[in-house]
Amino acid sequence: MSLEFRHIAHAYGGVPALRDVSFNAPSGAITCLLGSSGCGKSTLLALAAGLLEVQSGTIKLDGEVLADPTRHPPPERRPVGLMFQDGALFPHMTVAENIAFGMAPRDKAGIADWIDRVRLSGKGKRYPHELSGGEQQRAALARAMAHDPRVLLMDEPFANIDIVRRRSLRAEFRAILKARGTTTVLVTHDPDEALELGDHIALVEAGQVTQAGPPQALLETPARPSVGVMLGNGVVLAARPETRGGRTVFATGLGTFEREAIGGQVPEGEPCELLFYPDAVGLVAAEAGEGDGESQDGALAVVDAVLRGRRWAVTLANSASDAVDAGGQRITVLSDEPVDPARRYRLVPHRASMRAFPAS
Incomplete structure (x- = not known):
């Protein structure tokens, strides 16, 4: 009926x-x-x-x-x-x-x-x-x-x-x-x-x-993007495609992501927005000393980490002092393991877990 x-x-x-x-x-x-x-x-x-x-x-x-x-x-x-x-x-x-x-x-x-x-x-x-x-x-x-x-x-x-x-x-x-x-x-x-x-x-x-x-x-x-933000607590990053070593990558204020991280259609050659979900990204510790002073290509500081259910909600930013990236947003992802607040981390999205949209 x-x-x-x-x-x-x-x-x-x-x-x-x-x-x-x-x-x-x-x-x-x-x-x-x-x-x-x-x-x-x-x-x-x-x-x-x-x-x-x-x-x-x-x-x-x-x-x-x-x-x-x-x-x-x-x-x-x-x-x-x-x-x-x-x-x-x-x-x-x-x-x-x-x-x-x-x-x-x-x-x-x-x-x-x-x-x-x-x-x-x-x-x-x-x-x-x-x-x-x-x-x-x-x-x-x-x-x-x-x-x-x-x-x-x-x-x-x-x-x-x-x-x-x-x-x-x-x-x-x-x-x-x-x-x-x-x-x-x-x-x-x-x-x-x-x-x-x-x-x-x-x-x-x-x-x-x-x-x-x-x-x-x-x-x-x-x-x-708003669908993913509302329904899945998604995060949206402004991105620009670049060619490096013959392959396309997407540069954002919080790091550079490979084409393999993005599923579905991708806008060609134009600025875009990348949507990802907090539970579909991993964290990899940067090398000791990497990102000290000014942030270098996605080596992010830990701003906060709290338990959310049985996982850690980790908030990251370029600078731990102001906790805000160039776009004015904090990035919170979910991690199975606790993080070291004294270290910096890179975002590593799961394969095909991101979605790209034309820039609004």
């Missing part, structure tokens, strides 16, 4: 929020709309839910028009479930009554089944204020799913949950949604959440979908 957005444009008081947005949320998949606050992702959700009228473009459900500028069925007449950031449970109703509100007909067996599915057994008679934040979101999911919607829309459902419970709640929700085969569109600003939950990711930037597809495809073949 796919949900399609075709050439959607929307404005608030003449200020564009969406510009010619087209993408598809595949049937039975969890599609994450990923982007920063104010980029337009919640507007897309509101248009699909019927909370806003479509100004331009078409929204289709399984090939049939759900809404366009001439058709605007109200939310209650759409085969769509909606779950908000704060759950929005009815405070004067019990958990069971909240779930029953979304069911037709209201059957006790169905209510009990959903209470069990979302791990709220024994709490059906409690009111929302008697539940934890995670329990409230479980109840909200059950209410949104109880009437068996063809599509579930979720607007940052884990934003108000503490980070420890958030991880387990994501896993629980994904298991429930995949078991039901529910086509889901979930709004988030958290790249980790999109990668953990999404079968499909649509990256939204400034009112446009920059790229949409499976997470691996976006990481391996980003359409532009």
Whole structure:
């Protein structure tokens, strides 16, 4: 039961929020709309839910028009479930009554089944204020799913949950949604959440979908550097191609990289930008004394090193005193081994791990 957005444009008081947005949320998949606050992702959700009228473009459900500028069925007449950031449970109703509100007909067996599915057994008679934040979101999911919607829309459902419970709640929700085969569109600003939950990711930037597809495809073949920066914590370096000894190399403010380090198409002869991921580069200690005084061709000083999970996040720069390279950015990479803060290191990208783009 796919949900399609075709050439959607929307404005608030003449200020564009969406510009010619087209993408598809595949049937039975969890599609994450990923982007920063104010980029337009919640507007897309509101248009699909019927909370806003479509100004331009078409929204289709399984090939049939759900809404366009001439058709605007109200939310209650759409085969769509909606779950908000704060759950929005009815405070004067019990958990069971909240779930029953979304069911037709209201059957006790169905209510009990959903209470069990979302791990709220024994709490059906409690009111929302008697539940934890995670329990409230479980109840909200059950209410949104109880009437068996063809599509579930979720607007940052884990934003108000503490980070420890958030991880387990994501896993629980994904298991429930995949078991039901529910086509889901979930709004988030958290790249980790999109990668953990999404079968499909649509990256939204400034009112446009920059790229949409499976997470691996976006990481391996980003359409532009910003995709890698947002989704994979990528680093972008300004580079210029040079010919040395009959081979092409790419000179940057943080060292020179061989052509073999770059995958895919490479702009010929023009300045470019190189994108790499912090976990796809190694560190090699420079020779003792190399780079002393002024930095020499990528012999970088260690600015900081902290544990991130089970790996070291190592921040490097040309000069340890100002920690800023010629482009004004620090470079942080992940290392399996601790580094010696008194030594300098070179960046050694994994083969074909970089991507080159025309200079912006």
